[in-house]
Amino acid sequence: MWINTAVPVTDPAAADWAAERFHGSTGHMSGQVPVGFDAYCRILHRPDSYNDVAAPRWADIAAETGAIMHPAVQWHRLLGGKDTDPDLYLPWRGFHPRHGQLDPGSFAALLPHLVDATKETDGCVFGFWVGHHDVQPGERSGFTRSEFDSPHFRLAGREMILLQGDLSALANQVTEHPKSVAPPPMVMWPRDRSWYSLSEIDFDSTIVGGASDLIAALVDDPVLESFQVPPSLDLSIWGDTVNE
Numbered sequence: 001m002w003i004n005t006a007v008p009v010t011d012p013a014a015a016d017w018a019a020e021r022f023h024g025s026t027g028h029m030s031g032q033v034p035v036g037f038d039a040y041c042r043i044l045h046r047p048d049s050y051n052d053v054a055a056p057r058w059a060d061i062a063a064e065t066g067a068i069m070h071p072a073v074q075w076h077r078l079l080g081g082k083d084t085d086p087d088l089y090l091p092w093r094g095f096h097p098r099h100g101q102l103d104p105g106s107f108a109a110l111l112p113h114l115v116d117a118t119k120e121t122d123g124c125v126f127g128f129w130v131g132h133h134d135v136q137p138g139e140r141s142g143f144t145r146s147e148f149d150s151p152h153f154r155l156a157g158r159e160m161i162l163l164q165g166d167l168s169a170l171a172n173q174v175t176e177h178p179k180s181v182a183p184p185p186m187v188m189w190p191r192d193r194s195w196y197s198l199s200e201i202d203f204d205s206t207i208v209g210g211a212s213d214l215i216a217a218l219v220d221d222p223v224l225e226s227f228q229v230p231p232s233l234d235l236s237i238w239g240d241t242v243n244e
Contacts, residue, residue: 070240185199
């Protein structure tokens, strides 16, 4: 089991509410995260640390490259690259951001905020893209064959399996046994659909939509490197029009 309390979602309409609220292309935030929430934020994925060297924040890199930090900043622009560069995630001193997943430190910081914003934590839905190598059944992923073979759902062009479980249990598991949770969910939402979190596999950031106080708390968290953003934000490689 991915987490002890999680079970496959079998209701074929479980994700319809979100899919009905996507608008525009999948390169824009509104094509990936349901519109209609009070506010949204974008959390940048920090690189993994290695050899006991702390991973840099995007702002640290910008301070050296002269780039400007802003809500639509893109990694390749941060390093002075162009949209036509073959490697949009060229390493900076050996570091590059996680693709499609929050780094462990940021994920651990995000979860308590989501727990605080959730009335019933036992009804949370966790979604995983079936094409990710970490979701294939086996000991490494923690997914069983029955979980992987459960009904699949389609969200923003991705075929996914959905599990339902306790968000508090996940937060505790990440705190107590951080290496046991792999991979983090691609999407999450609670029973009352009061927020929605997405880590799209092709993005270098996680998007959260929800109540204004939740988003303000995420933006103010010193562990997270995040911005409040509009739902119309362009997350494609052309989205950073400031660092050109």
